[in-house]
Amino acid sequence: MFAIRFAAQLSPQAEHKAQSINTTTTVFLTDNVPGVFAARQKRSIRIRDSFINVGVEALNECRLKDLTVADLCQRSGNSVGAFYTRFQDKEAFFRALRVNTIESLEYEVIARFNRESLAGQSAREVLEQLVDLMVDIFTSRFRGVLRESLVLILEPNDPWAPMRESALKIVSVLQESLSQAYPDRPVTQINTRCRFCFQLIVGALQNDLVNDYHVFTTKDQSLRNGLKDAICAYMGE
Amino acid sequence: MFAIRFAAQLSPQAEHKAQSINTTTTVFLTDNVPGVFAARQKRSIRIRDSFINVGVEALNECRLKDLTVADLCQRSGNSVGAFYTRFQDKEAFFRALRVNTIESLEYEVIARFNRESLAGQSAREVLEQLVDLMVDIFTSRFRGVLRESLVLILEPNDPWAPMRESALKIVSVLQESLSQAYPDRPVTQINTRCRFCFQLIVGALQNDLVNDYHVFTTKDQSLRNGLKDAICAYMGE
DNA sequence: GGCAAACAAGAATACAGATTCTTTTTTATT
DNA sequence: AATAAAAAAGAATCTGTATTCTTGTTTGCC
Numbered sequence A, B: 001m002f003a004i005r006f007a008a009q010l011s012p013q014a015e016h017k018a019q020s021i022n023t024t025t026t027v028f029l030t031d032n033v034p035g036v037f038a039a040r041q042k043r044s045i046r047i048r049d050s051f052i053n054v055g056v057e058a059l060n061e062c063r064l065k066d067l068t069v070a071d072l073c074q075r076s077g078n079s080v081g082a083f084y085t086r087f088q089d090k091e092a093f094f095r096a097l098r099v100n101t102i103e104s105l106e107y108e109v110i111a112r113f114n115r116e117s118l119a120g121q122s123a124r125e126v127l128e129q130l131v132d133l134m135v136d137i138f139t140s141r142f143r144g145v146l147r148e149s150l151v152l153i154l155e156p157n158d159p160w161a162p163m164r165e166s167a168l169k170i171v172s173v174l175q176e177s178l179s180q181a182y183p184d185r186p187v188t189q190i191n192t193r194c195r196f197c198f199q200l201i202v203g204a205l206q207n208d209l210v211n212d213y214h215v216f217t218t219k220d221q222s223l224r225n226g227l228k229d230a231i232c233a234y235m236g237e
Numbered sequence C: 001g002g003c004a005a006a007c008a009a010g011a012a013t014a015c016a017g018a019t020t021c022t023t024t025t026t027t028a029t030t
Numbered sequence D: 001a002a003t004a005a006a007a008a009a010g011a012a013t014c015t016g017t018a019t020t021c022t023t024g025t026t027t028g029c030c
Helices: A012-023 A042-058 A069-076 A080-086 A090-112 A123-138 A143-151 A161-181 A187-210 A222-234 B012-023 B042-058 B069-076 B080-086 B090-112 B123-138 B143-151 B161-181 B187-210 B222-234
Strands: none
Touching: A012 A090, A042 A069, A042 A080, A042 A090, A042 A143, A069 A080, A090 A123, A090 A143, A090 A161, A123 A143, A123 A161, A123 A187, A123 A222, A143 A187, A161 A187, A187 A222, A187 B187, A187 B222, A222 B187, A222 B222, B012 B090, B042 B069, B042 B080, B042 B090, B042 B143, B069 B080, B090 B123, B090 B143, B090 B161, B123 B143, B123 B161, B123 B187, B123 B222, B143 B187, B161 B187, B187 B222
């Protein structure tokens, strides 16, 4: 249903970097996630991580609701008992997937989109790098987790707060970089447009995440290029 | 969780027209929907329609998965038996909601966005009317049905084909109207940009449908205005 | 190497919610 | 008004899946 699609569609300059989000299977769980019990043995950590990695991959093939606990255990070669000694319930497990995803992506974001590396670049360059980053994220191995996260807001009052933080950070870097690139324009206007740009990009990519039938898609370069054109035009390039 | 929000946020010029999608509760089921059994008594039709109307409203308050058949029966004052003499299963019921939604919106689209009424209008006017139409649709009483439809693609090989047709129709009207407004530009370029415009609008609105925390939102005029600015800029206005 | 705590296995349970079934009522037609 | 077909009620079932529980095993520490 939801084919996994990495590589191939990455823009040349982003390819080597995006590898990290797709090949690394290191599980980050620095925070203690609510509902995820501390593992005190090496074996437990290994099993927990195998649950998480299998979960990440599985969500590229099916919806969360169709991924049963029994299924997950079979796929990862563990028992139901093992699952429940590690996770309070299925929801807590998904929370772990989200945290893992955030941490992995955060790493990528910081590496590829920061004030230092963008300093001195033209507006067009900055915008293109933003689009590349976002498209790479939304076509990474975390695509399925992202889809389920955006679609299935578990906690109404905390709809994935860390993701929002990450988004705010990106926007703020964008705003600063474009302020430098457009020294003559009013900062307020730049800031507003940056926010909207970001929202347009996220909207288009989320749309692509859920629907398969659009003309512009991440299956080829069309959405990536279209977004670059559109937001450059919007920014007055 | 998902508050119902109509009126108030409609742009003045669209207000009177958008009323129709929000106040009319006429149920259109001209096609025979698979899994929806023909009703041969007036009473059956009335009950079927009450199921549908209650379903439409309920999805503005909760997710489809949280709307149980028993719940639906209670809300509409009917019995479980009545439900199942009308609908083969819950999925068929949702299919009926979709068809009803499509038909209602189709009506609105044809009335507000057609070649005749757009002929002779400036590009900006056309684009603004497009945004108004789309925002009105996504903030109508069918908001919940739209959300569930987009999120929960039931049939992988038929992801809501009628909606796609409707979208294609809108795009084609847009293309024709803008070709007239920009007689000097290459048609191919106009067509491509029209498609992308539409996709951007849908993306932003779908995003707004699922997430509540964006800066630009349909809760006020910000998303509507932002979209107008953005796509006008993209089109070179 | 022995011991207690931590853990894994997987069969058994619990449960929610869709669906069916039987009985009773209503409709529409003559 | 009689009658048969259609439909409504709602209690009873059935099912899929999350979760728990019991038993046996492994780990890490001394």
